Amino acid sequence: MPGTSGRVTKARLQRLSGWFGGDVITAGSKGYDDARRVWNAMYDRRPALVLRPAGAADVATAIRFGREHDLAIAIKSGAHSAAGHSSIDDGLVIDLSLMRGVTVDPIARTARVNGGALLGEMDIAAQAYGLVCPVGVIGHTGVAGLTLGGGIGRLQRHYGLTIDSLRAVELVTADGRTVRATEADEPDLFWGLRGAGPNFGVATAFEFDLHPFGPLLHRGLAIYRGSQVRDVWAMVDEYGRAAPEAVALIMAIARAEPAEEYPPSVAGEPIVLVAYNHSGDAAAVEADTAPLRAGPEPVSLTSGSQPYLEVQTANDLAMGWGHRSWILGSYADDLRPDVLDALVDHVADAPTGASISASLQGSAMARFA
Structure with missing residues (x-):
């Protein structure tokens, strides 16, 4: 051959x-x-x-x-x-693509997920019972890689990282043994799987705790001119230091393209976007996000509620297979004004589709050991 x-x-x-x-x-x-x-x-x-x-x-x-x-x-x-x-x-x-499948126990509020399963399978299976595991934002992502890497998405400030909901891992070790790791069985291995690095073995199944949630996610998006970046960051930074845990927040710097999808006043130009996802009570959304409406005047402002499953698959095509993607991440407590200006200048000349974003961390993500 x-x-x-x-x-x-x-x-x-x-x-x-x-x-x-x-x-x-x-x-x-x-x-x-x-x-x-x-x-x-x-x-x-x-x-x-x-x-x-x-x-x-x-x-x-x-x-x-x-x-x-x-x-x-x-x-x-x-x-x-x-x-x-x-x-x-x-x-x-x-x-592991032949090893798909998710089984939910709605009484115990747990899910068993095979090693090749995708996020979309898990979302659908859990939401059938009004439950959720905090996972990523693209439905065709693998559960295994996302989980063992920590797991960032729309619900993590409310429910913790994906890996914080992990109850058990079944894996095959390098010497061919099949092992089940939990806090009680193989506790050192279970500890290592939750953040100590790769290469402990090949995960063939996972068990997760699930959380009551849904079906709606409450969302908002404000678009600002690139020239407003300093004032927008000041608003986001101040809000983030005391934001309710039900609010996930992201600020992005990008170019308004395709131009026809944006207001004419910013079409094709650098913009700043501030988006939130509120995973709590609908009655609390307006008060919880009020400080985000007290800052600079946006070019456009939209808000509303949408089924969680729709939100989770909204970018599946845009982030589909076959694109060339370069992603780099880091952590920062603040961004200097000159850095913000430089980022706006960068996206003005960067290839179409390039963006820089900052996501709010903390809350439940910081409470798990």
């Missing part, structure tokens, strides 16, 4: 196919190019072998095969790694 590493012979692959319950894909296989694709088109890697396990036993087989043949291993769930870690040149990709 052409394209595989010299360490992996045709005979060995044939033996693997005999006891592997999922898909075995090499460079000579039909569908190889689709199998090696990842969300971020900046990365065009060519693994020697892609294995799609059908269950945890197949994952153990895949890991063992990779070790025996000295293949570097990459794990692919939703394939949304912004840095391209979902694939690897000349190595083995273990693709």
Whole structure:
């Protein structure tokens, strides 16, 4: 089979196919190019072998095969790694896309999520019972990668990071053992999985606590001229220091494009956007967000309520597969006025679609140990 590493012979692959319950894909296989694709088109890697396990036993087989043949291993769930870690040149990709599915226990308010499941599956399954797990903002993101990376989204100031709702992880370790880690069983491993770094094993299933929520999310968006950035930041900074935990807030600096989607006075120009999501009682929204209406005069201001599931999928097409994406993040307590001016100047000349944003942290995100 052409394209595989010299360490992996045709005979060995044939033996693997005999006891592997999922898909075995090499460079000579039909569908190889689709199998090696990842969300971020900046990365065009060519693994020697892609294995799609059908269950945890197949994952153990895949890991063992990779070790025996000295293949570097990459794990692919939703394939949304912004840095391209979902694939690897000349190595083995273990693709969990056959291991999808979410099961909700509405009485216990828990969810069991298979290792290849996507956020959209989890959102739909939980909202069927008026429940939610705080996850990310793009429905085709993998639950596994998002969770083990912490998990940022629209509800985290209210309910904590995704990983704060994690009850258990089932994984296959590097030596092929299947392990269930919780606070009571394998507690050191469970601690490590929740923030101590990658490579503890391949997660095949998760259990999460769920929280009563929905179905509506209350939202608002204000658009300002780029020249107002200093005053807008002052408002956002002051509000953020005492904002209610039900409010998620983001301030972005971008260019108003496509021009036809923005007011003529700012079309094609640098703008500042301030958006909130309020996950609490509708009756509290106006008072909780009043300080955001007491600052500079916006060019446009919209607000309303929308079903959570609609919000969660609103950007799925815009953030679909096949785009080239460069993402860099950091933490800051404040932004100097000259930095704000420089960011506005930067987006004025940056490629279409470029933006810089600051998201409010804290509240429930800061209370979990």
